[in-house]
Amino acid sequence: MATDTIAPGPEAPAPLSPARAKIEQKTLRTDRWWLSPLLTLLVLVAFIFYATFRAFEDAYYYADGLISPFYSPCLSTKCVPDSSLGGFTPFGDWAKVSPALLILIFPLGFRMTCYYYRKAYYRAFWQSPPACAVAEPHGKYTGETRFPLILNNAHRYFFYVGLIFNVILTWDGILAFRNAQGEWGHMSLGTLVLLANATLLWLYSLSCHSCRHAIGGRLKHFSKHPLRYKSWTLVSKLNHKHMLFAWISLFGVALADAYVALVSHGTFSNPTFF
Amino acid sequence: MGYKGKFKVWRGDASGGDLNDFEVEVNEGEVVLDVIHRLQATQAPDMACRWNCKAGKCGSCSAEINGKPRLMCMTRMSTFEEGETVTVTPLRTFPVIKDLVTDVGFNYTKAREVKSFTPPADLKPGEYRMQQIDVERSQEFRKCIECYLCQNTCHAVRDHEENKENFAGPRYLMRVAELDMHPLDTADRKKAAQEEHGLGYCNITKCCTEVCPEHIRITDNALIPLKERVVDKKYDPLVWLGSKIRRRSSTDA
Ligand code: SF4
Ligand code: SF4
Ligand code: FES
Numbered sequence: 395m396a397t398d399t400i401a402p403g404p405e406a407p408a409p410l411s412p413a414r415a416k417i418e419q420k421t422l423r424t425d426r427w428w429l430s431p432l433l434t435l436l437v438l439v440a441f442i443f444y445a446t447f448r449a450f451e452d453a454y455y456y457a458d459g460l461i462s463p464f465y466s467p468c469l470s471t472k473c474v475p476d477s478s479l480g481g482f483t484p485f486g487d488w489a490k491v492s493p494a495l496l497i498l499i500f501p502l503g504f505r506m507t508c509y510y511y512r513k514a515y516y517r518a519f520w521q522s523p524p525a526c527a528v529a530e531p532h533g534k535y536t537g538e539t540r541f542p543l544i545l546n547n548a549h550r551y552f553f554y555v556g557l558i559f560n561v562i563l564t565w566d567g568i569l570a571f572r573n574a575q576g577e578w579g580h581m582s583l584g585t586l587v588l589l590a591n592a593t594l595l596w597l598y599s600l601s602c603h604s605c606r607h608a609i610g611g612r613l614k615h616f617s618k619h620p621l622r623y624k625s626w627t628l629v630s631k632l633n634h635k636h637m638l639f640a641w642i643s644l645f646g647v648a649l650a651d652a653y654v655a656l657v658s659h660g661t662f663s664n665p666t667f668f
Numbered sequence: 669m670g671y672k673g674k675f676k677v678w679r680g681d682a683s684g685g686d687l688n689d690f691e692v693e694v695n696e697g698e699v700v701l702d703v704i705h706r707l708q709a710t711q712a713p714d715m716a717c718r719w720n721c722k723a724g725k726c727g728s729c730s731a732e733i734n735g736k737p738r739l740m741c742m743t744r745m746s747t748f749e750e751g752e753t754v755t756v757t758p759l760r761t762f763p764v765i766k767d768l769v770t771d772v773g774f775n776y777t778k779a780r781e782v783k784s785f786t787p788p789a790d791l792k793p794g795e796y797r798m799q800q801i802d803v804e805r806s807q808e809f810r811k812c813i814e815c816y817l818c819q820n821t822c823h824a825v826r827d828h829e830e831n832k833e834n835f836a837g838p839r840y841l842m843r844v845a846e847l848d849m850h851p852l853d854t855a856d857r858k859k860a861a862q863e864e865h866g867l868g869y870c871n872i873t874k875c876c877t878e879v880c881p882e883h884i885r886i887t888d889n890a891l892i893p894l895k896e897r898v899v900d901k902k903y904d905p906l907v908w909l910g911s912k913i914r915r916r917s918s919t920d921a
């Protein structure tokens with residue numbers, strides 16, 4: 395039943411009629427359609443509260459050579475000793491705010507413009523729609539056709555910056571092969587925590603729809619680009635699980651931060667393996 | 669093995685209507701369409717419904733069952749409890765003609781608005797050569813049976829009649845994506861997707877994908893890739909610069 399074979403007919407297109415079946419109920423769904431948006435809402439709100447608190451706290455983000463992902467890279471001179479990347483502090487001492495606030499806009503922007511999180515917040519926060527075949531509460535809808543939501547089209551730039559962050563956070567994981575005295579060749583539970591966090595972030599980024607597009611999706615002729623076709627096939631496989639990676643990498647970041655905070659508070663002493 | 673099932677079926681036309689209660693026999697292995705047919709045969713001979721294949725392939729029997737847009741012929745009665753009332757209504761987004769039958773003309777209008785396949789001018793039919801991997805992406809989209817469940821469920825038009833004019837709906841944006849990915853198509857689909865077919869109205873909330881009986885991953889494989897292609901063309905200064913320097917559209921590669 396392919397319609398592409400329908401040539402423009404002689405008759406004018408039918409006018410769009412509002413004569414729909416008059417059904418009062420906003421939805422007739424009988425399943426628990428509200429559960430999933432509710433859970434999404436609760437988890438995201440909890441994360442936002444936690445991240446905001448930690449970003450403003452401006453303390454307990456570095457301990458035993460472990461740096462919290464919320465504060466990495468730490469770019470001002472007020473960063474606690476040794477926490478900056480090789481002493482690189484372009485913000486100097488004029489940035490009075492918490493060093494986390496200088497960088498968090500990038501990971502935040504990356505997730506805010508992510509195709510998966512867009513679905514999640516449009517549904518859970520804006521209820522547009524709350525679930526499929528459940529009427530949305532808004533009188534007007536323009537989607538992503540205009541400002542500000544049209545800015546979501548900038549996702550690929552956040553993706554590229556996100557790659558830089560991934561490299562830095564991976565490096566943080568490698569630096570965690572040092573002990574509290576800065577000597578190499580040691581490993582602790584914290585090393586594993588930071589490396590796991592970096593791995594999850596890589597999986598999240600590599601499964602990104604913009605990544606899938608850039609790596610090969612944009613081509614018309616896969617046959618002319620065998621390598622890119624192979625990469626596209628791989629990324630497509632990861633992309634299938636993008637939602638999963640979006641969630642577990644979010645938990646990963648929060649847990650890695652919480653781990654560093656606990657160690658820094660002295661609540662928990664980072665067990666060393668060797 | 670049969671039992672008396674409770675049903676509510678919407679009956680009426682454009683001037684009004686309501687849910688009617690029925691009790692009707694349900695037998696093992698039956699689908700909702702069987703029950704509707706039994707209603708026609710035993711209790712409501714003038715009840716209107718559209719169907720053809722009873723095999724999930726013609727796309728005629730689309731309706732909403734317990735509020736979910738589905739094919740009546742592919743919805744097994746065994747998915748409901750015996751005591752559960754099953755509610756069947758017509759598609760909400762299109763004008764109703766009678767009972768479960770709606771006028772899906774909107775979709776034909778939107779289909780006509782998509783410029784047809786445009787091969788290079790110097791290539792005659794019969795001379796088309798392409799490789800399997802170049803067309804395999806679009807083959808997923810060709811599974812479409814035009815049931816219009818996706819068009820019906822998309823909130824951009826379901827909840828906003830006024831957007832029908834500017835929005836082609838997932839089925840036809842998917843058609844645009846298919847043509848844009850076609851190795852031999854030369855038309856500028858990207859600008860058209862955004863400016864004529866209303867791709868911006870889609871907020872990728874995936875309801876089209878959720879209801880598609882052919883399990884086409886409409887959002888992930890057609891709509892999001894199309895959005896990315898539009899960004900290349902309209903919003904990405906780097907790609908724009910690249911195409912100026914290399915004097916060709918880099919997406920045509
Ligand atoms: S993903 Fe887009 S096209 Fe599909 S139902 Fe949602 S808004 Fe409509
Ligand atoms: S894309 Fe799927 S839901 Fe939409 S008309 Fe085709 S088969 Fe039906
Ligand atoms: S689509 Fe989710 S990170 Fe790009």
Ligand code: FES
Nearest residue numbers: 721722727729741
């Ligand atoms: S009757 Fe053909 S799809 Fe249901």
